[in-house]
Amino acid sequence: MAAWICPVCEGVNSGGRLCATCGERLPDGFVPRSPTRQAAPPATPTVVRAPRPPRDPSPEEIFGSNPFR
Ligand SMILES: [Zn+2]
Numbered sequence: 001m002a003a004w005i006c007p008v009c010e011g012v013n014s015g016g017r018l019c020a021t022c023g024e025r026l027p028d029g030f031v032p033r034s035p036t037r038q039a040a041p042p043a044t045p046t047v048v049r050a051p052r053p054p055r056d057p058s059p060e061e062i063f064g065s066n067p068f069r
Contacts, residue, residue, distance in 0.1 A: 004032035 003014050004026075011021025012035050018025050026032055059066040 003035050005035055007032060 003012060005012055006019040006021060006024055007026075007030075008024040009019060009022040011019055013020050059068055
């Protein structure tokens with residue numbers, strides 16, 4: 001039997017009719033959802049852009065002029 005999703009706990013099971021997560025037994029004739037029929041994952045992985053590191057302000061930005069010059 002193909003993988004199926006438990007209707008009680010949404011746990012994914014690789015086979016059989018007994019949920020490995022919650023122990024629920026599928027009723028006879030009940031057709032559980034298949035994980036493969038769920039929404040397909042995006043074709044390309046979502047790229048999480050790292051935020052730009054904060055830039056240290058220059059002395060001019062802090063003091064209006066560079067006192068170290
Ligand atoms: Zn379950």
